[in-house]
Amino acid sequence: MITLQQIADEAGVSKMTVSNVINGRFDKVSNQKIELIQGIIEKNHYVPNLSARSLVKHQSRMIALLVNAFVLDYNVFKDPYISRLFGEIETAIRATGYYTIVQTVDNIKDSITLLRNWNVDGAIFLTPQKEEDMELLRRQAICPMVFLDNYYQSDSHFLSVNIDDYKGGYIATKHLLLNGHRKIAFASYFGEKSDVISTRLKGYSDALREFGISESCIIDTFTRYEDGMSIGRDIANHKYDITAVFATSDHLALGIIKGCSLNGCIVPNDLSVIGFDDLDLCTISTPELTTVAQDVHDKAEETVKLLLRAISEDEVSRAPITCDVELKVRQTVQNISSGNQQGLKS
């Protein structure tokens, strides 16, 4: 491990001169010395010790990526949405020259400790946080932070990037309505208060209202594939009086389709289904899933760009960024408006 001092000794100059060369302050060093020093650096594969640099500069060029830990013993990175988002963000961070330190969080205090331990320059929370944890963060953490899919009040060091959940709920429901459906279920997890879900629900309700439909059908369920299967079975067994389901997760939607088919109800003939997220799975499955797509790549880039601005400018517009969504029409919605009969045989 060669150090600045050793290079300085070998070149017969002071540490400062070497430091100036390394940091491109060439106007402060004569040309011959620049070449001499650069040669020595090359030869010895010198790499600066960033701990030392961090110590004096009170910054680290590290960004923390925090992801809520296992839920129900389920490795979060098995969630294709999370892992894809993670990959896109890591890539965006690397492109800026920052380092990425990652931690799954099961106790927010550990994350706060991490941020302060390493003088982290900024943090990104990939998953929604509880309100009390947000309060703690606001009080104890010191760096700018970006929260994804979080509707908490933002300020200049406490930023948000969301998708247009309202529009997502609205266009999915509207698409079903335009295809003649009138009895449409909204399937999601309501077990804990979530602004993401309630916003999508609002889009759903408004679309229904636009068509003069006042009654809605809410299905409260976990959103994994297996949970979908059991809902699908219920649907096939006429537990709900519906011709279509809008599910707030692709896995849930796919499970519903499978559960239905196992019980003699075929999508889209007997039931139309729309999912949310546009995972790769949507085009791998048969039939291919119609779904609300979010542009994860764009979301990741916006997130990193916003965070970097907050780090360097320290005054940033606090308006949350909202990324667009769009409907991907595929094979799980059937038009039943005229002649096309659909519905469960009774």
Next chain:
Amino acid sequence: MITLQQIADEAGVSKMTVSNVINGRFDKVSNQKIELIQGIIEKNHYVPNLSARSLVKHQSRMIALLVNAFVLDYNVFKDPYISRLFGEIETAIRATGYYTIVQTVDNIKDSITLLRNWNVDGAIFLTPQKEEDMELLRRQAICPMVFLDNYYQSDSHFLSVNIDDYKGGYIATKHLLLNGHRKIAFASYFGEKSDVISTRLKGYSDALREFGISESCIIDTFTRYEDGMSIGRDIANHKYDITAVFATSDHLALGIIKGCSLNGCIVPNDLSVIGFDDLDLCTISTPELTTVAQDVHDKAEETVKLLLRAISEDEVSRAPITCDVELKVRQTVQNISSGNQQGLKS
């Protein structure tokens, strides 16, 4: 940002005493002072500056996770195997109190710089590395490293954790043979030399030989879903004279099944298929995919355990660790040994 010195001032003692309390060296401090100091630490939410600590101790309590970057513009973390492995390893690392720094690699020099920049204590490479990069690492990097799915020669600071690829190839092929198949294709990517693939191929060949079959059918293809679809189409169109395929990736296998079905060839009736990895997809798809499963959780734990031993003991058995694999029998293999007719209608 409160520092050791400030705590010492407030307590009316020296930095040393505070440091001793923080590091649990209670035998060197009187009980009253311990309580006093701990109180101050609590009150001020003191967190040590790990850059400073790293500077003097020449270690960082950081472990680097390196993953080969985008291939063909494809976000690696979209690969369910990689992201799951990543999640399991991160969790194992966090459980030990180490921090995880992650970087996708497209140039090994960047990774070496990372390791030295931060005095990283150890590194884990999730994806196979090129030989010349391994040589560079051996020469320039200083910490213990574990390579996953890599058959490179190991030594006490250059370790390997693999799965039993030979057994995987063997049991999959044997299962097909026992179900009456004699014309079995091996589908994989041979574009670049890979010990993982050649080892699986050896298992395949040996199983065939055991049944007196000397001729094999090798299909060389990329291993994504889309690539599988085009192979599936070829199979349905009688390009190959086979009744079964062993594909070295689940995505490839699933694509083959889809490509077949799009062209009137139904799995398992007309073709039997076995995949590799046991992704969640295997049970989501219809029919459910028979596949060779690896225990990713176990692999992750072994990896981290091995690395920590190499870090602390600095003499470690250099024998590569081999994790077991097993066949998950599901719905894509049909028994054609007696009476059960199978094969493409011609």
Next chain:
DNA sequence: TTGTACGCGTTATCAT
């Protein structure tokens, strides 16, 4: 261009 102090925590030495 260079000397010197500094940032923060640890280790080693010395005093009571």
Next chain:
DNA sequence: ATGATAACGCGTACAA
């Protein structure tokens, strides 16, 4: 036994 003092690790800032 307890505690204090000093030097150290590595790079940066500022005065000289």
